Amino acid sequence: MGVDIEQFNPHNQAALRAWWEVGHAATADRPGKPWPLWEQSRVALPTPNPERGVTLVAAIDGREMVGAGLVIRTLKENLHTAMAFAYVRPDRTREGIGRRLVEELEVIAAGDGRTTIQSEAYLPPGGSGTGPELFARALGYEVASRESIKELTLADFVARRDALAASAPVPEGYRVITFDTVCPEDHLASFGRLLGMLMSEVPLGELDLQASEWTPERIREAEQRQVSVGRHLLTAMAIAPDGSVAGVSDLRVDDSDPAYGQIGITIVDPAHRGRRLGLVLKTATHDLAVATWPGLVSVDTSNAEVNTWMNAVNEALGYRTIETLLELQKKL
Incomplete structure (x- = not known):
């Protein structure tokens, strides 16, 4: 076929830009904001990440890049897993390029000792049996969970704001604090305890993922990485009457793309559920986003169905x- 699959260094800006262009073209027909801006990728991908290792690959035909892929490996926990993504330029689909990219990504993951590969496919709302799903099944990937990707226009949120506040006031005895990315020191340890619950509390379906441990040092290291790439985690934290962190939610905005945001995590300690803290916290993060980023147009999120x-x-x-x-998901 004349197409070579090669790894490349993300510090090679020309190669990184060509890789980004392939992904951009391959996702252009999807709704919402499926692909980051070039400036986001240019900064984030070469910057070391204490949480994740990333390997980029390209499908090269002559002097042209016609396919792009990446393997993401967690470095702190779930060391048996990796995530693999492959993209093919729209004018070069159905030539076997996607299959070759996935095979190379699996080889890279297996070489790092990973035995479970996870990926994603995107369909119209409620869809099933379309091309991406059939391609994944042909390569041995099974559906481990179904999620809905949702989008919110900030103008719609603002129109609902007063009714939300009336329907979900802060519960008596609790208080809500907000901050940009860096957790206040006096709540750091309790915040880490809550983060450690995340994988055991969110619906994972059949995904082979295990709980994690978040020490104060790990949180600070992750925060510094976010700051270094210009990403803001606009965070709302519920403080229980005993001073512990009862829940947390964040909304993420990048300096390089201030028109669009994305929900990160939302979790409420099981001991404090039943008080509508999830809605209280999400309302608070959206309030903070509107106040901090007046040009913010929309926010997206995803949740298990x-x-x-x-x-x-x-x-x-x-x-x-x-x-x-x-x-x-696929077991190697």
């Missing part, structure tokens, strides 16, 4: 479903 509680929170905020996300 079976997570009825969080889906109800997002519906109350004004989110609407724009895509179905299939979480894929």
